[in-house]
Amino acid sequence: MPTQPTAGSTVTNPVIPGFHPDPSVCRVGDDYYLVCSSFEYFPGIPVFHSRDLVNWTQIGNALDRPSQLRLPRDMPSSAGIYAPTLRHHDGRFWLIVTNVGDHGNVLFTATDPAGPWSEPVRLPGVPGIDPDLAWDEDGTCWCTVAGISQVRLDPYTGKTDGEPERTWSGTGGQAPEAPHLYRIGDYWYLLIAEGGTERGHCVSVARSRTPTGPFESCPANPILTHRSTGHPVQNTGHADLVQAPDGSWRMVLLGVRPGGGTPGWHVLGRETFLAPVEWVDDWPVVGELTLDLPAPAWPLHPTPAEPVRDDFDQAELHPRWISLRERPAHLCTTEERSGWLTLHAAGRSLDENDAVFVGRRQQHLVCRARTLIDPAQGRGGLAVRLDEQHHYEIEAGDGEVKVFARIGPLRTEVASRPVAAGPVVLGVGIAPQPPGEARTGPDVLSFGVEEPDGTFTALGALEGRYLSTEVAGGFTGRVIGMYAATGTVHFDWFDYRAETTP
Numbered sequence: 316m317p318t319q320p321t322a323g324s325t326v327t328n329p330v331i332p333g334f335h336p337d338p339s340v341c342r343v344g345d346d347y348y349l350v351c352s353s354f355e356y357f358p359g360i361p362v363f364h365s366r367d368l369v370n371w372t373q374i375g376n377a378l379d380r381p382s383q384l385r386l387p388r389d390m391p392s393s394a395g396i397y398a399p400t401l402r403h404h405d406g407r408f409w410l411i412v413t414n415v416g417d418h419g420n421v422l423f424t425a426t427d428p429a430g431p432w433s434e435p436v437r438l439p440g441v442p443g444i445d446p447d448l449a450w451d452e453d454g455t456c457w458c459t460v461a462g463i464s465q466v467r468l469d470p471y472t473g474k475t476d477g478e479p480e481r482t483w484s485g486t487g488g489q490a491p492e493a494p495h496l497y498r499i500g501d502y503w504y505l506l507i508a509e510g511g512t513e514r515g516h517c518v519s520v521a522r523s524r525t526p527t528g529p530f531e532s533c534p535a536n537p538i539l540t541h542r543s544t545g546h547p548v549q550n551t552g553h554a555d556l557v558q559a560p561d562g563s564w565r566m567v568l569l570g571v572r573p574g575g576g577t578p579g580w581h582v583l584g585r586e587t588f589l590a591p592v593e594w595v596d597d598w599p600v601v602g603e604l605t606l607d608l609p610a611p612a613w614p615l616h617p618t619p620a621e622p623v624r625d626d627f628d629q630a631e632l633h634p635r636w637i638s639l640r641e642r643p644a645h646l647c648t649t650e651e652r653s654g655w656l657t658l659h660a661a662g663r664s665l666d667e668n669d670a671v672f673v674g675r676r677q678q679h680l681v682c683r684a685r686t687l688i689d690p691a692q693g694r695g696g697l698a699v700r701l702d703e704q705h706h707y708e709i710e711a712g713d714g715e716v717k718v719f720a721r722i723g724p725l726r727t728e729v730a731s732r733p734v735a736a737g738p739v740v741l742g743v744g745i746a747p748q749p750p751g752e753a754r755t756g757p758d759v760l761s762f763g764v765e766e767p768d769g770t771f772t773a774l775g776a777l778e779g780r781y782l783s784t785e786v787a788g789g790f791t792g793r794v795i796g797m798y799a800a801t802g803t804v805h806f807d808w809f810d811y812r813a814e815t816t817p
């Protein structure tokens with residue numbers, strides 16, 4: 316049921332928490348759709364729907380077939396799917412994206428953004444990353460990429476016309492990227508990110524009377540940055556603009572929430588935030604980006620709370636579940652043992668970039684996960700993963716449970732305990748590290764087992780800073796899930812719930 320916000324009420328930012336970077340948004344009538352980058356994970360490009368820009372529901376993953384998404388094993392983590400742009404034009408949805416490590420830029424179309432999406436149209440004439448699509452009045456499609464350069468594109472065939480030409484490269488910050496070109500009123504606006512996707516990140520804009528320039532830089536650039544501030548949301552950039560049906564404007568963008576002492580570690584990856592936008596003298600002015608935003612003027616459409624438990628009683632996994640590079644049915648299936656998720660290790664381990672892993676993004680700074688595993692024919696468990704060199708896990712098999720930590724080149728067994736044969740509930744609780752000295756980390760991860768009476772016995776507590784982007788590098792965030800280490804393991808259910816600070 317839609318609800319009318321009352322005066323002074325607020326909504327929570329980030330609007331899509333957890334590893335959901337590089338948001339691109341479009342509106343069709345009363346419906347908004349939004350996509351994000353997905354890097355080495357399969358299926359790729361989560362697609363979200365909203366009626367109010369505040370409450371978002373994942374309705375699918377655009378790239379859910381191997382013919383659409385190839386993520387080769389020799390491709391490093393944090394390569395793969397970068398920075399999609401989603402647009403609606405000519406009665407259909409268009410999605411353009413870079414697959415770093417495979418064929419570069421590719422384009423997909425769909426009539427329903429929940430899918431199915433088309434096979435990829437390759438774009439050999441479009442170089443670089445962060446492709447954008449915009450159509451001018453005579454129907455010409457302009458594709459703009461990081462750098463910033465632009466080329467005419469036939470989106471139906473993927474053919475380009477001429478060589479890409481430089482348009483505007485920002486105000487001098489490093490890595491001018493994330494371009495989006497829009498016709499708004501009498502101008503064409505080129506919105507970009509600069510300064511790199513770390514603490515210096517910012518959003519700048521330029522305008523022109525034509526889509527090809529020359530572009531005039533906004534005197535107020537950057538129009539959004541949190542660099543050199545103590546703001547709890549940092550690295551703000553990579554934005555996209557959208558107009559609401561009432562004529563007002565909003566920006567979606569990425570930001571991070573670093574925790575702990577200096578230099579601050581963010582563990583959930585880059586998240587999707589919302590900010591208000593007004594127009595002054597034909598320039599966009601971004602309002603304050605806060606963790607509690609003033610509620611918009613329109614009715615809110617709260618989405619039902621996500622169920623805590625996934626019972627794996629459907630043949631298809633929910634779109635929130637992601638795997639590494641591929642998810643072949645012979646290694647991951649709900650059909651082998653009814654009501655259970657079965658994983659076959661096939662000689663792959665969590666230290667490799669194609670581990671047999673099914674996980675979901677950690678979306679809350681304080682949360683807990685549990686899973687019931689039957690390790691009768693192998694070993695496997697519950698892992699919190701940043702990448703193949705940065706993960707913690709609790710593993711069951713051979714009558715014991717072990718906690719492991721992998722940090723860079725080092726791997727160590729942290730704790731172990733015998734358990735009775737048969738299924739066992741493994742768990743992790745994640746909570747902020749109590750404040751202390753300056754170098755206190757952002758959080759602590761406690762791994763343990765649930766006893767038959769329902770109590771939780773912690774076996775090992777590990778500092779969270781080593782599973783942060785500041786330590787591991789890259790563009791992703793934590794993913795929590797199930798894996799097979801050897802042989803075959805079965806999972807009856809998986810619980811994930813946000814918790815409040817203890």
Ligand code: 6LW
Pocket residue numbers: 336337352397398444445492493508511512552553569790
């Ligand atoms: C993306 C670039 C960026 O291609 O990070 O923050 C890169 N912006 O625009 C990967 O997400």
